[in-house]
Amino acid sequence: MLIPKHSVTFTHLNRAILTHTIHKGELHIWRYTVNEQDYVAEKNTPILSTEEREKAARFIQEKHAIKYVCNHRFMRNVLAAYLNISAAEIKFSHTELGKPYVENSNLFFNLSHRNKYGLLAIFKDAEVGVDVEYIKELQDVATFSSYSFSEQEKAMIFNNGNANPEILFTFWAFKEAFIKATGTGLSVDISKINLADFFDKETCVMPDDKKLWTLKRLEIEAGYKAAFATTAKVDKLIEFSYGNFFK
Numbered sequence: 001m002l003i004p005k006h007s008v009t010f011t012h013l014n015r016a017i018l019t020h021t022i023h024k025g026e027l028h029i030w031r032y033t034v035n036e037q038d039y040v041a042e043k044n045t046p047i048l049s050t051e052e053r054e055k056a057a058r059f060i061q062e063k064h065a066i067k068y069v070c071n072h073r074f075m076r077n078v079l080a081a082y083l084n085i086s087a088a089e090i091k092f093s094h095t096e097l098g099k100p101y102v103e104n105s106n107l108f109f110n111l112s113h114r115n116k117y118g119l120l121a122i123f124k125d126a127e128v129g130v131d132v133e134y135i136k137e138l139q140d141v142a143t144f145s146s147y148s149f150s151e152q153e154k155a156m157i158f159n160n161g162n163a164n165p166e167i168l169f170t171f172w173a174f175k176e177a178f179i180k181a182t183g184t185g186l187s188v189d190i191s192k193i194n195l196a197d198f199f200d201k202e203t204c205v206m207p208d209d210k211k212l213w214t215l216k217r218l219e220i221e222a223g224y225k226a227a228f229a230t231t232a233k234v235d236k237l238i239e240f241s242y243g244n245f246f247k
Contacts, residue, residue: 022082022107022122022123022124023124024124024125025125025232025233025234025235025236026123026124026234026235026236026237026238027121027122027123027128027228027230027234027236027237027238028121028122028123028238028239028240029119029120029121029122029130029218029228029237029238029239029240030074030078030119030120030121030122030239030240030242031117031118031119031239031240031241031242032070032071032074032113032117032118032119032120032242033116033117033118033242034066034067034070034071034113034116034117034118035070036066036070038069038070038073038074039065039066039069039070041073042069042070042073046088047073047076047077047086047087047088048069048072048073048076049092052069052072055068056068056069056072067113067115067116070118071111071113071118072111073087074118074120074242075109075111075118075120076088076090078120078122078242079102079107079109079122082107082122083102083105083107090102091103091104095183097183097184097185097187098185099180099183099185106124107122107123107124108122108123108124108125108126108127108128109121109122109123109128110128110129110130110180110181110228111130112130112131112132112176112177112180112226113132114132114133114134114224115134117132117220117221117224118132119131119132119218119226121228123230123232125230125232125233126230126231126232127181127182127183127230127231128181128228128229128230129176129177129178129179129180129181129182129228129229129230130177130180130218130226130227130228130229131172131173131174131176131177131180131226131227131228132173132218132220132224132225132226133169133172133173133176133224133225133226134169134223134224135165135166135169135223135224135225137165138163138168141163141168142163145157145158145163145168146191147189147190147191148172148175148190148191149168149171149175149190149191150191150192150193150194150195150196151194152194152196153171153194153195153196155196156171156196156199157171166225167199169225170199170217170225170227171195171196171199172225173217173225173226173227174195174198174215174227174229175190175193175195177215177227177228177229178193178195178213178215178229179193180229181229181230181231193208195215198213198215202214202215202216203215211231212231212233213229213230213231214228214229214230214231214232214233214234215227215228215229216228216229216234216237218239
């Protein structure tokens with residue numbers, strides 16, 4: 001079953017509406033493009049935690065610090081609208097395997113960013129993972145694939161003898177979204193996770209946990225691949241553009 005999709009531009013909304021817009025069965029995807037004005041804003045009116053600021057300061061190249069700060073400001077501002085508190089008040093904790101969550105909240109969320117793009121998934125029904133990947137040339141695609149993909153996935157990636165980067169990075173976005181939803185990250189052997197059936201279907205039962213998973217590609221600019229994953233039923237996918245809403 002295809003999930004109905006709706007798109008909304010943030011400039012048409014306000015915080016009061018946002019605190020009431022997520023309902024059971026709705027999955028919200030927020031899109032962000034890095035804006036250096038947000039980096040400047042963080043210097044003038046900081047909302048990141050001490051831990052986040054210390055991590056940003058450890059980046060050797062400023063461009064990486066800019067992307068980190070901008071995406072975390074984006075995440076905090078959006079979550080604050082749902083939680084009806086200020087962005088600076090949000091307290092993050094982490095699971096034993098490092099997945100962040102908001103203390104005393106019933107929201108599940110996940111952030112991914114690559115180059116200039118950021119994606120934030122928000123759900124009330126179950127853990128969710130989201131990922132965005134940039135399609136690039138890999139130095140040793142065979143080795144990368146051997147420890148990243150199942151036999152069925154590799155058969156699809158190397159269908160004509162050479163690696164198809166569109167298929168490879170589709171599966172890599174699938175894989176990242178899936179392990180971010182489970183919270184295991186790269187602590188598991190991801191080559192044992194077979195997501196091949198999701199290439200043509202949005203919902204499948206995974207043999208290991210016997211759960212019905214939803215794993216869906218997200219539309220994004222050419223040269224990128226993106227996807228989200230969750231175990232709960234998704235009745236409606238609503239996509240938002242962050243735009244200039246938070247200033």
